[in-house]
Amino acid sequence: MGRLVEVGGRALRVRRLSGDRAGEIRISRLLRNTAVTVTENLAEAGRGLSERCLDRDVLVIQDTTVQRSQGGGGDYLHAALALDEQDGAILGLAGGCFLRRQSGRKAERRILPIEEKESFRWLEAADQAASTCSGARRITIICDREGDIYEAFALRPEPADLLVRSAQDRSLGDGGRLFAALDALPEMGRADLDLPAKPGCPARLTRLAIRFATMKLARPQRGFRAGLPETLAVQLVDVREVDPLPGRPEIHWRLLTTRPVENVLQAWKIVDLYCRRWAIEQLFRTLKTKGFDVEGLRIEYPEPRDKLVIAALVAAVTIQQLVHAREGGPDHSDRQPMRSTLRTCRC
Numbered sequence: 001m002g003r004l005v006e007v008g009g010r011a012l013r014v015r016r017l018s019g020d021r022a023g024e025i026r027i028s029r030l031l032r033n034t035a036v037t038v039t040e041n042l043a044e045a046g047r048g049l050s051e052r053c054l055d056r057d058v059l060v061i062q063d064t065t066v067q068r069s070q071g072g073g074g075d076y077l078h079a080a081l082a083l084d085e086q087d088g089a090i091l092g093l094a095g096g097c098f099l100r101r102q103s104g105r106k107a108e109r110r111i112l113p114i115e116e117k118e119s120f121r122w123l124e125a126a127d128q129a130a131s132t133c134s135g136a137r138r139i140t141i142i143c144d145r146e147g148d149i150y151e152a153f154a155l156r157p158e159p160a161d162l163l164v165r166s167a168q169d170r171s172l173g174d175g176g177r178l179f180a181a182l183d184a185l186p187e188m189g190r191a192d193l194d195l196p197a198k199p200g201c202p203a204r205l206t207r208l209a210i211r212f213a214t215m216k217l218a219r220p221q222r223g224f225r226a227g228l229p230e231t232l233a234v235q236l237v238d239v240r241e242v243d244p245l246p247g248r249p250e251i252h253w254r255l256l257t258t259r260p261v262e263n264v265l266q267a268w269k270i271v272d273l274y275c276r277r278w279a280i281e282q283l284f285r286t287l288k289t290k291g292f293d294v295e296g297l298r299i300e301y302p303e304p305r306d307k308l309v310i311a312a313l314v315a316a317v318t319i320q321q322l323v324h325a326r327e328g329g330p331d332h333s334d335r336q337p338m339r340s341t342l343r344t345c346r347c
Contacts, residue, residue, distance in 0.1 A: 007275065031304035038078040041310045042096055044133040045317075049082055049092035057085035058136040059273065060094050060160075061130040061280045062122060062143045065287070068307065070292045073101040077287075077304065079313060080125045082133060085140065090274060090321045092316060095123055095128035098306050114151045114225055122147045123155060130157035140259065142277060150220055154228045163273055166236075166254035171230035173216030182254055185211035189264040190242065191271075193251070206251065211238040212267040215259060235261040237270045275330075279320075286316040 030036060041043040061081045080095040099118055105188040114120050126141050133139050139160040143152070145167035169179045176226050187209045197203040216231040237255040244250040255274055261267050266329045287294055 011133065028304075031299075031307050036307060037295065038098070038306050038310050041307065041314065042093065043316050045093045046095070046128075047133055049094060050135060052091045053082065053133040054135040056091070056136050058091065058133050058140070059060055059083045059276055060126075060133065060139060060141045061087050061279045062129075062141065062147060062279055063277070063284070064099075064121070064146065065284045067098075075100055076312070077281065077309060078121045078125060078215060079283070080129050080141075081283055081317070083276060085138070085273070088279070088324075090279065090317060090324060093131050093317050095125045096310065096313065098178075098302075098309075101301075108193065118145070120147055122149060122152055126152065126160060126162075128205050130158070130160045135194050140211050140273065142274060144277065148256070150217065150232070151225060153217070153227065153234060153256070154219075155225075156258070161258045163255060163257040163270060165274065166256050171218040173218050178215070178217070178236075179254070181213075181215060182211060182236060183341065185213055185238065185325070187211060188267065191268060195251075200249065204245075207242045208239050208243075208251065208271075210271070211266050212236060212261050212264075212270075214261075231313045234258060235270075237267050238260060240269050259346050283313075283316055283320055286319055287313055291319070 002093050043228055056277055059082070061083065062078070064076050064078045064093060067077050068072055070336060076099050077115060078099065079093065082091040082094040082131075083089065083093060099121060101118065114123065123141060129141060132137055141156075141160050141162050143162070143164045147164045147167045148167040152164070153162060166178065169177050172178060177286050189212070191208050193206050194203075195204050195298050214238050215236050216233050218230075219228055235257045237257065238253070239255070241250050241251040253271070253274065257264075257270055257272055260268065285291065287309075290296070292315075294312055295307055296307050297308065299308065
């Protein structure tokens with residue numbers, strides 16, 4: 001692992017990692033050893049995390065990244081990263097898995113039970129994270145739009161809350177539709193948001209308006225597991241740009257959560273927590289083009305390739321921890337790598 005961290009700034013290749021021919025042979029044998037598994041590597045990473053989560057408020061951020069694209073399918077890595085809610089410090093890897101995506105299965109998704117869908121990984125990772133971080137005071141699992149799954153809310157692990165960006169205009173328990181109901185809500189406050197620069201987009205300051213309410217989501221009409229409740233009560237937080245720039249994508253997040261949202265400060269807190277998703281984007285950058293470049297690995301067999309990618313993922317977490325510790329100072333007292341860029345205003 002120390003060698004992986006050492007070469008983290010360069011593309012990961014077995015020959016470069018090994019240092020010489022003898023080392024290359026040893027690494028190749030290790031990767032092909034059936035006694036060495038991805039599951040055990042993840043479990044080992046999780047054992048250290050359990051202790052670091054004790055008596056903390058923990059955020060577990062889930063996301064999926066492409067490892068190797070093949071037309072409409074390919075190989076993907078799903079990971080769950082644990083952070084301290086108070087200061088954003090990275091605590092460790094809370095789970096992960098690989099999936100092989102096949103093209104041409106879109107028509108089947110609506111009729112398959114959740115256990116047979118690729119999206120089941122969001123539920124499995126939530127259960128795994130809740131178990132690994134069970135000593136935490138509070139666990140909040142954060143997902144992007146792919147995690148907008150009715151079963152994820154209905155079957156969430158009891159100690160954990162969910163925070164998910166809505167992807168679907170769901171039916172509501174009263175017969176209405178989610179997006180229209182959110183649009184009809186009164187504006188409850190505004191805040192300024194500093195947006196960092198992106199390729200082709202300079203840094204800028206934008207103003208956001210917020211709305212929030214409690215609503216009941218209706219159970220999907222087909223493909224659901226037996227025994228799911230007909231409706232689920234969740235908190236909805238809608239945040240959108242007041243005056244979006246022409247020709248630029250508008251910021252508009254519809255956030256679903258099981259955390260309480262009873263006032264505008266709690267609503268902005270939900271937005272701030274969702275902004276912490278950037279931590280896993282940074283992790284994937286370290287794993288891919290800005291660091292290990294696992295997409296360029298020339299190992300054709302999936303089992304040894306997966307083992308090396310998981311080792312690189314654990315090393316990437318360590319690298320991010322070292323970077324954040326360096327930025328926060330030796331005592332870590334002001335370590336806030338993911339601090340909010342929202343500034344509330346009265347206008």
